[in-house]
Amino acid sequence: MTQPPGFSDPYYPAHVCRLHKSLYGLKQAPRAWNDRFTLFLPSLGFLSTYSDPSLFVKHVGKSVVILLLYVDDILITGSDSAAIDITIRALTKEFDIKDLGALHYFLGIQITQTSSGMFLSQSKYVADLLGKANMVHSKPCTTPCLPYNRLVKDDGHPFNNPSLYRSIVGALQYLTFTRPDIAFSVHQVCQFMHCPMDSHYAAVKQILRYLQGTIDFGIQFSKGDLDLHAFSDADWAGDPNDRRSTTGLVVYIGPNPISWSSKKQNTVSRSSTEAEYRALSSTAAEIDWITQLLQFMQIEVSGPTTLFCDNLSTIALAYNPVMHHRTKHIEVDVHFIRERVAKKLLQVQFVSSNDQFADILTKGLSTHLFRTHCYNLRVGKPHSEIEGRC
Incomplete structure (x- = not known):
């Protein structure tokens, strides 16, 4: 590190400034980046959608370019590859952006491109979650919850590690983005975050056992x-x-x-x-x-x-x-x-x-x-x- 221009000390040239706050990692840093980026996009012809403030659309004649922004992760797609390349070059001139090519992985979601469409899954996310819960070698089951069974609020004794319960259930919520088959089961266990019982954690373990047997499952999108x-x-x-x-x-x-x-x-x-x-x-x-x-x-x-x-x-x-x-x-x-x-x-x-x-x-x-x-x-x-x- 060196002394910033205009603030150099001729008597102590080897000294540097001591930061009272970190430049990166501040709570307001993602918001500042988002504001800076979204203010620049209109100059390229993008309009923000009213339905989703993180989605931007640009119409070029009969073609369209779509940009999705999540903090500092960006997805760009559209119907005209030339218009997409122009957009990427314009963003590269303004920001330090790295083009990772075709979409394969985004926010924990794996995307496999096929001739008929694409396949979305979170198998790596599931594997990490099973490791966190020490259920990598658990016995798989056929369904994520018992048929026509409902969880009761005061059933059994309080679970001895509510922090672990909340952590696993919170992670399962994100998994429902590509796994609608566990949406109801996760919806059930989410209702007891404040005071989980042993029976509630048993229901969580059944969801994890089901995921163990369907770790490579995902959702198929076709034309x-x-x-x-x-x-x-x-x-x-x-x-x-x-x-x-x-x-x-x-x-x-x-x-x-x-x-x-x-x-x-x-x-x-x-x-x-x-x-x-x-x-x-x-x-x-x-x-x-x-x-x-x-x-x-x-x-x-x-x-x-x-x-x-x-x-x-x-x-x-x-x-x-x-x-x-x-x-x-x-x-x-x-x-x-x-x-x-x-x-x-x-x-x-x-x-x-x-x-x-x-x-x-x-x-x-x-x-x-x-x-x-x-x-x-x-x-x-x-x-x-x-x-x-x-």
Whole structure:
């Protein structure tokens, strides 16, 4: 190190400045970098999307360049390779950026490019997690939770290492980005972070044992149409601790699932119809968000989005313009769905419970049904290992 220009001491030329704070590693450093980068992008013609502030889109004639920013990690893609190269050169002139080439690894997610699409997995992340929990050599199991079993708040004795419980469960949450098959199981164990019991940690260990046997599983994305459709489901009063219902939703673009969720509803539902209607409303809101994102990238969604539900009473309520005194307390959700149905933005259709893809996100299932829905969600081994099945 040397003395900075303009602040050199002629009497002590060998001395250097003592820093009271580190230049890197400050809490505000990532924010400062993000502000600096996002202020520069508009000069290149990029616009920030309203749906996602970390996603930037640039339209060049009929082509498009898409940039995704996460702190100092950047993904760039688009429909014109020349426009992408121009963007990379412009960023390199302004910032010290290293081009790593084609996408293979991003934020713990491994990406394998294939002729038909891509395969996303987190096998390295799973291996590290199993090592952290000392379960590398554990015996695999077929499902991440027991069929139709729910965890109870005060079941058993308090777990003797709650910090370990919170650390593992927090890591499992990140794994659901590419593993929708464990979303419901992780949703269950997340509810007991403040005071975990031995039975709750046993449920965590079952998830890890399932991951041990499916460490190379991921989600397959393949080329196809841009038809937008979704599945919505609810497990009415399924939680034995507070009798709230669980919402499960999955949204598809063509054959590919792009958004999924397993979440407990905020209030207690007094009927299965009400629980399904709240789930329907959450799914419709997710569809709205995805539609806005696609429109910003100039990808038009043709026709109304089909939303599949396995409750006939809920579907009838969505199309019936007459309010009933029994539905006044869910009037906001009713109007939210009906408005989109009336504008022909949404089309609610019936689907049998056996074909309800979101069922895996609301409850534990038997091995056969669980594997069926894993196939529906395109969760499995890499394409080259599954003998032609996507």
